[in-house]
Amino acid sequence: MEQAVRKIALLGMGTVGGGVYEIIERQKEEMPFKIGAALEVVKVLVRNKAKYADRIPAEKLTDVWEDVIGDDSIDIVVEVMGGIEPARTYIKAALEKGKHVVTANKDLMAMHGHELLELAGEHHCDLLFEAAVAGGIPIIRPLKQCLAGNNITEIMGIINGTTNFILTKMKEDGMDFGEALQLATDLGYAEADPTADIEGYDAGRKLAIMASIAFHTSVTFDDVFTEGITKITAKDMRYAKEMGCSIKLLGIAKNTETGIEVKVHPTMIPENHPLAAVNDSFNAVFVHGDAVDDAMFYGRGAGALPTGSAVVGDIMDVARNMLFHCNGRIGCSCYKNLPIKQIGDTTSRYYIRMRLEDRAGTLAAMAGVFAENDASIAILLQKETIENDAEIVVVTHEVAEKKFMDAIKKFSSMEMVKEISSIIRVYALGNV
Amino acid sequence: MEQAVRKIALLGMGTVGGGVYEIIERQKEEMPFKIGAALEVVKVLVRNKAKYADRIPAEKLTDVWEDVIGDDSIDIVVEVMGGIEPARTYIKAALEKGKHVVTANKDLMAMHGHELLELAGEHHCDLLFEAAVAGGIPIIRPLKQCLAGNNITEIMGIINGTTNFILTKMKEDGMDFGEALQLATDLGYAEADPTADIEGYDAGRKLAIMASIAFHTSVTFDDVFTEGITKITAKDMRYAKEMGCSIKLLGIAKNTETGIEVKVHPTMIPENHPLAAVNDSFNAVFVHGDAVDDAMFYGRGAGALPTGSAVVGDIMDVARNMLFHCNGRIGCSCYKNLPIKQIGDTTSRYYIRMRLEDRAGTLAAMAGVFAENDASIAILLQKETIENDAEIVVVTHEVAEKKFMDAIKKFSSMEMVKEISSIIRVYALGNV
Numbered sequence: 001m002e003q004a005v006r007k008i009a010l011l012g013m014g015t016v017g018g019g020v021y022e023i024i025e026r027q028k029e030e031m032p033f034k035i036g037a038a039l040e041v042v043k044v045l046v047r048n049k050a051k052y053a054d055r056i057p058a059e060k061l062t063d064v065w066e067d068v069i070g071d072d073s074i075d076i077v078v079e080v081m082g083g084i085e086p087a088r089t090y091i092k093a094a095l096e097k098g099k100h101v102v103t104a105n106k107d108l109m110a111m112h113g114h115e116l117l118e119l120a121g122e123h124h125c126d127l128l129f130e131a132a133v134a135g136g137i138p139i140i141r142p143l144k145q146c147l148a149g150n151n152i153t154e155i156m157g158i159i160n161g162t163t164n165f166i167l168t169k170m171k172e173d174g175m176d177f178g179e180a181l182q183l184a185t186d187l188g189y190a191e192a193d194p195t196a197d198i199e200g201y202d203a204g205r206k207l208a209i210m211a212s213i214a215f216h217t218s219v220t221f222d223d224v225f226t227e228g229i230t231k232i233t234a235k236d237m238r239y240a241k242e243m244g245c246s247i248k249l250l251g252i253a254k255n256t257e258t259g260i261e262v263k264v265h266p267t268m269i270p271e272n273h274p275l276a277a278v279n280d281s282f283n284a285v286f287v288h289g290d291a292v293d294d295a296m297f298y299g300r301g302a303g304a305l306p307t308g309s310a311v312v313g314d315i316m317d318v319a320r321n322m323l324f325h326c327n328g329r330i331g332c333s334c335y336k337n338l339p340i341k342q343i344g345d346t347t348s349r350y351y352i353r354m355r356l357e358d359r360a361g362t363l364a365a366m367a368g369v370f371a372e373n374d375a376s377i378a379i380l381l382q383k384e385t386i387e388n389d390a391e392i393v394v395v396t397h398e399v400a401e402k403k404f405m406d407a408i409k410k411f412s413s414m415e416m417v418k419e420i421s422s423i424i425r426v427y428a429l430g431n432v
Numbered sequence: 433m434e435q436a437v438r439k440i441a442l443l444g445m446g447t448v449g450g451g452v453y454e455i456i457e458r459q460k461e462e463m464p465f466k467i468g469a470a471l472e473v474v475k476v477l478v479r480n481k482a483k484y485a486d487r488i489p490a491e492k493l494t495d496v497w498e499d500v501i502g503d504d505s506i507d508i509v510v511e512v513m514g515g516i517e518p519a520r521t522y523i524k525a526a527l528e529k530g531k532h533v534v535t536a537n538k539d540l541m542a543m544h545g546h547e548l549l550e551l552a553g554e555h556h557c558d559l560l561f562e563a564a565v566a567g568g569i570p571i572i573r574p575l576k577q578c579l580a581g582n583n584i585t586e587i588m589g590i591i592n593g594t595t596n597f598i599l600t601k602m603k604e605d606g607m608d609f610g611e612a613l614q615l616a617t618d619l620g621y622a623e624a625d626p627t628a629d630i631e632g633y634d635a636g637r638k639l640a641i642m643a644s645i646a647f648h649t650s651v652t653f654d655d656v657f658t659e660g661i662t663k664i665t666a667k668d669m670r671y672a673k674e675m676g677c678s679i680k681l682l683g684i685a686k687n688t689e690t691g692i693e694v695k696v697h698p699t700m701i702p703e704n705h706p707l708a709a710v711n712d713s714f715n716a717v718f719v720h721g722d723a724v725d726d727a728m729f730y731g732r733g734a735g736a737l738p739t740g741s742a743v744v745g746d747i748m749d750v751a752r753n754m755l756f757h758c759n760g761r762i763g764c765s766c767y768k769n770l771p772i773k774q775i776g777d778t779t780s781r782y783y784i785r786m787r788l789e790d791r792a793g794t795l796a797a798m799a800g801v802f803a804e805n806d807a808s809i810a811i812l813l814q815k816e817t818i819e820n821d822a823e824i825v826v827v828t829h830e831v832a833e834k835k836f837m838d839a840i841k842k843f844s845s846m847e848m849v850k851e852i853s854s855i856i857r858v859y860a861l862g863n864v
Contacts (some may be wrong), residue, residue: 023581023723033648033767034580130578136724138570138578146562146570149455150465216465264553274730277709291455291741292568292731298706298728309723312581327756335465 004037006319009068010044011090012081013052016104017044018129019308020078020315021056026310043068045081055393066196069093076318078311079103088112095119095127100327102314104131104307110205110221113212117332124328126321128314133206134159134283136306137299138313143213143287144330150289152214155253156427161208161281161301162190162197163249167266169277170237171246177232189281198248199228200264207251210285212264217338219262224251225343227265236353236422239269239383239393246276247424254346258338261346268351268426284316344402348381349378351427352396354411355418362416366392369414374400375405389418395426436469438751441500442476443522444513445484448536448563449476451740452510452747453488467751471521475500477513500592508750509742511535517673520544520715527551527559528635531684532759534746536563536739542637542653543781547645549764557762558753560746565638566591566715568738569731575645575719584646588859590639593713593733594629595681600700600711602669603678608783610643610665621713626835630658632681632696639683642717643694647687649770651694656683657775659697668785668854671701671815671825678708686778693778700783700858776834781810781858784828786843787821788851794848798824801846805839807831821850827858 008024010017024031024039031039042060045068046052049061064088068074077094079087079101087108091101101120103109109116109132122125130140134157143152158164162184169180181198184190196202204224211219229249240247245268254261269276274296278284283301300306321327356362363380370377381393396404405417411417438458442449452613456463456471463471474547477500478484478592479658481493500506509526511533512521519540523533533552535541541548541564552559562572566589575584594616601612613630616622628634636656643651661681672679677700701708706728710716715733720726732738753759788794795812802809813829828836843849 019723025584026722027581030583034765137727140572141573144569145749146573146745147741148748149459149741151462153459274709277706289739289741290458291451291744293735293738295569295729295731297570297727297729300725303725305723306725309579309581309721313578313599313724316580317577320761321758324755324756324758324761326753326761329752329756329758333466 003032004323005040006037006075006322007040007042007073008076008078008315009071009074010041011068011077011079011087013044013046013056014080014082014155015078015304016307016311019304020080020311023305023308023312034322035316037319039315039319042074043071050121050349064187065090067098075322076100076102076315078315079105080311082107084108084111091116092119095125098123098125100126100318102311102318104129104311106132106202106205108211110208113209114218114332116181121328121331126318126327127331128317129209130314131307131310133209134285134297134305135299135301136309137283137285137297137301138310139285139297140213141212141296142208144333147247147289147295148288148294150287150291152287153255154288155182155210155214155285156275157207157210157251157283157285158248158275158278159251159283159285159301160197160200160249160282162194162205163203164278164283165189165281166198167229167232167247167249170232170234171241174234177230198225198230203249203251205265207253207262211253211260212334214253214287215260215338216334216336217260218334219260219340223262223340225263225265229266231422232266232424233422235425238378239353243268243379243395244271245269245426246271248275250275250427252427255338258345261341261343263346265341266424268424270428344405345400347398347400349398350375350396350404351424351426352394352408353421354392355386355421356392356416357416358385358388358390362390363392365414365416366411369407369410370394370396373399373403375404435464436755437472438469438507438754439472439474439505440510441506441599442473443500443509443511443519445476445478445488446512446514447736448512448739448743451736452512452743455740455744463639467748469751469757471751475503475504476691486508486606487837497522501529506531506780507694507754508532508534508747511537511745512743514539516540516543523548524551527555527557530555530557532558532750534560534743535762536561536743538564538634538637538641542640545641546650546764546766551859553763558750558759559763560749561641562746563739563742563788566717566729567731567733568741569715569717569729569733570742571642571717571729572645574729575642576765579719579721579724579727582723584721585687586645586720586721587642587717588707589639589642589683589715589717590633590680590707591683591715591717591733592629592635592681594626596634596710596715596790597621597713598630598660599664599679599681602664602666603673606666608666630662632658632823635681635683635696639685639694639696643685643692646685647692647770648766648768649692650766651692655694655772657695661698663854664698664856665854668856670823671785674825675700675708675811676703677701677858678703680707682707682859684785684859688769688773690777691773693773695775695778698856700856702860715787725808730771735768736770769773777832777839779830779832781830781860782807783856784826784840785853786824787853788824789848789850790817790820795824797846797848798843801839801842802826802828805831805835807836807839
């Protein structure tokens with residue numbers, strides 16, 4: 001048994017940093033057997049040293065980046081501070097010095113992943129980021145290795161736990177969005193500023209990372225269409241249920257013949273789809289490949305120990321690579337440059353709920369507008385009567401977003417249309 | 433781009449072999465970008481060459497093992513013939529010659545995995561076997577790498593598609609076991625001799641492999657308790673449903689303080705458990721670790737292309753290791769030697785359905801026998817009256833198997849007990 005020690009610097013000691021630190025402590029005895037080396041956290045970079053004085057030995061704590069980057073004994077830099085800067089600068093500096101990097105930073109990888117992976121490659125360094133997508137769930141390594149023999153055509157995931165918790169509460173307890181968000185905040189699932197979660201930005205970042213790997217093409221967060229869950233109502237939840245569907249915030253990435261589609265939006269999916277049963281703060285990623293067919297990866301998408309589990313798995317892989325002198329073994333896999341489609345050029349099925357004047361001819365007029373825009377109607381339901389208006393629910397067949405939105409625009413200008421109450425995309429292979 | 437070619441011999445050209453061959457063909461153009469080398473199948477070892485003459489070029493086909501083992505240009509031997517011999521002899525010979533091996537052979541790995549992995553280690557060779565468990569679902573690599581920082585305490589899986597199909601039909605369509613088996617046979621899900629599937633042997637082999645990896649202790653098929661699904665009746669299915677449960681054939685491996693438990697048996701699980709929603713021929717593996725908490729891996733557990741997907745992923749990893757000169761990077765991980773418990777020493781909850789004489793005092797007598805054997809009763813339901821006997825269903829709290837079976841033995845000798853109709857283990861964290 002080689003008695004080597006791999007020295008680690010932790011950048012950040014927030015939720016994830018704390019989890020990583022704890023797991024390394026727990027696994028102290030086992031590590032030499034698992035990776036032929038001990039792991040030792042030798043530096044922890046924080047802003048306020050006093051805050052961690054009771055948990056981290058004083059000689060490890062530092063608030064000076066120079067103490068990390070200037071220490072040639074440090075093999076692995078673990079970036080768990082989050083945000084673009086100074087994380088990006090630190091990671092680049094570490095790679096340039098030949099240090100391996102493990103990061104949980106989705107914001108950074110979704111914007112600058114390609115650049116950082118290329119830099120790691122130039123310096124024969126590992127840059128691993130399993131924790132950047134779906135917390136503890138193994139997904140990056142399965143995509144890069146286990147499923148590498150596939151032509152992956154689709155990835156679809158519930159990759160934000162906060163919104164999944166909110167939607168679960170709306171569905172199961174009939175709560176309104178506001179109520180459910182409040183509960184999520186009270187329970188600590190939602191941050192003080194929940195924008196990144198509820199507007200789908202967080203999911204969009206994770207989707208960009210997965211799409212890049214699955215389709216071998218650099219996809220950044222800017223390429224992802226995002227629509228949040230703030231407009232989902234308890235009524236839409238109920239109507240979805242009546243049609244045998246759940247509403248989930250999905251990240252959907254498709255590799256089509258005309259380009260890559262990457263979008264995050266609330267989606268109606270049939271109850272019998274495996275993703276429909278993923279509730280509360282759990283995450284799951286559904287993958288379709290030409291060989292593996294359907295596969296799904298399910299688990300905790302956040303939290304100190306689950307996310308720490310992914311980070312430590314990466315650290316251990318770096319250490320194994322060091323033992324075998326093969327760091328950089330799995331690097332950037334974006335060898336293609338496929339076009340990325342605009343949202344208008346993608347297709348979907350749509351659920352639309354609206355209020356029409358309750359008189360003869362309105363349904364026909366509405367159907368006519370859909371027909372003019374190539375949106376054929378799969379389901380048409382007349383629901384309640386509200387203040388003398390008829391509430392109508394329509395589900396279309398697959399249609400180009402641009403065409404569908406043209407139809408909606410037309411409705412907005414028609415006097416007989418009193419309100420377009422909601423529009424939700426529908427995912428279904430068969431008929432709803 | 434290095435223009436190296438990795439030469440492959442395929443041992444066997446059955447379902448899985450055909451899938452592997454096809455995927456390698458499909459990925460021809462992409463391979464150099466993915467692994468820095470082309471993959472070429474140069475030999476295909478079969479028993480009857482004529483049978484494959486229309487699919488495989490004649491110069492690649494051979495029925496002589498010497499053509500493979502004697503060919504020093506072959507880098508990777510892919511064993512997809514199945515069974516213990518001659519697979520074991522071939523794999524050993526290949527490793528001794530420094531050839532890397534990828535296998536989908538669960539029978540072999542469940543019996544001789546430890547020996548073969550040690551041999552691979554001695555020769556600095558890769559021996560990869562992702563396809564041996566749960567077909568296309570990535571599970572070996574996630575356990576060995578992504579979740580390596582965890583103390584894994586439990587693995588629970590639906591790891592046999594044939595029995596899951598049968599149980600799904602029994603539940604959803606009210607079929608009896610015989611009917612559902614016939615349907616599975618007609619549809620090609622069950623083999624002509626379905627014993628290995630329906631008696632739980634196939635699942636037991638996969639469980640032994642996963643338990644070895646998760647608990648770092650060599651567990652063989654002989655260590656696994658197996659009970660099949662042949663005694664499950666439509667009535668038990670219905671009663672389970674009434675209690676909010678599904679009956680699934682589960683492989684359950686636990687790492688307890690007193691040793692490792694490995695058992696395959698029909699199990700009632702609550703409907704809200706993620707495994708309960710895994711239907712038809714799909715497989716899924718549920719993992720619990722101290723850091724990651726719960727995770728689940730879902731997909732196709734069999735079939736040419738899904739299983740081929742796992743094999744090709746392994747081949748690509750071997751090729752990558754060759755590029756970086758780090759073969760043998762991930763080898764045997766059984767560095768512990770934990771005791772393995774006998775089934776009698778494990779605990780479970782139990783569902784028991786029996787017919788008692790319908791007179792005063794029988795329930796009290798029955799309850800007394802359970803109490804004497806430390807089996808406390810969680811649920812007691814009087815169901816139908818059959819030929820003047822009362823049909824009783826009891827669900828116990830957690831009790832040692834030995835004690836529970838003592839109670840059953842006692843019942844068998846009691847005149848008031850007319851029939852012990854069925855016994856099914858119950859998995860539930862809370863109350864049923």
